[in-house]
Amino acid sequence: MKIFCYPSDVLRKPGEEVARFDDELADVARRMFETMYTASGVGLAAPQVGLSIRMCVLNAEGTPEGERVLVNPRIVERTDTVTGDEGCLSFPGIFIKVQRSARITVRYQDLTGAEQTLEADGLFARAVQHEIDHLDGVLLVDKMTRVQQMANRRALKMLELRHAGTGDAFVG
Numbered sequence: 001m002k003i004f005c006y007p008s009d010v011l012r013k014p015g016e017e018v019a020r021f022d023d024e025l026a027d028v029a030r031r032m033f034e035t036m037y038t039a040s041g042v043g044l045a046a047p048q049v050g051l052s053i054r055m056c057v058l059n060a061e062g063t064p065e066g067e068r069v070l071v072n073p074r075i076v077e078r079t080d081t082v083t084g085d086e087g088c089l090s091f092p093g094i095f096i097k098v099q100r101s102a103r104i105t106v107r108y109q110d111l112t113g114a115e116q117t118l119e120a121d122g123l124f125a126r127a128v129q130h131e132i133d134h135l136d137g138v139l140l141v142d143k144m145t146r147v148q149q150m151a152n153r154r155a156l157k158m159l160e161l162r163h164a165g166t167g168d169a170f171v172g
């Protein structure tokens with residue numbers, strides 16, 4: 001799978017609710033994990049690979065047991081806020097400080113369609129919030145302060161020149 005970079009249009013398109021839980025969905029999730037590992041990410045959302053559906057994959061631990069597939073996820077509870085470094089596979093080379101909730105409770109469906117609940121903190125909580133933003137078309141650039149925008153102006157411009165309106169994709 002190809003990872004679409006800012007400012008590809010598909011990144012701005014909100015994902016549609018997933019209604020069919022079949023082998024095809026499981027296959028998409030599997031291929032998203034492979035794409036994420038190849039790119040050394042801890043999370044990847046379907047819109048980043050050109051699919052406008054509400055699904056993301058995560059692995060904050062880097063072990064097989066650490067794999068999580070969240071379908072139609074929503075945050076139902078959040079506490080405290082914390083600021084930390086954040087990057088995005090759709091913004092290669094850009095890292096900024098972003099304020100997020102420190103602890104969250106997420107309701108989602110697994111690949112069988114069963115309702116699940118998870119509680120997350122630390123890096124995993126940050127990653128989940130980042131990926132859910134993707135499902136709503138919200139990107140790292142939207143989280144930037146004016147100062148951060150200025151500091152990353154050149155890098156953003158490079159991405160715009162390289163990827164604007166072309167549907168061009170970046171791998172890894």
Ligand code: CO
Nearest residue numbers: 087088089090
């Ligand atoms: Co991202």
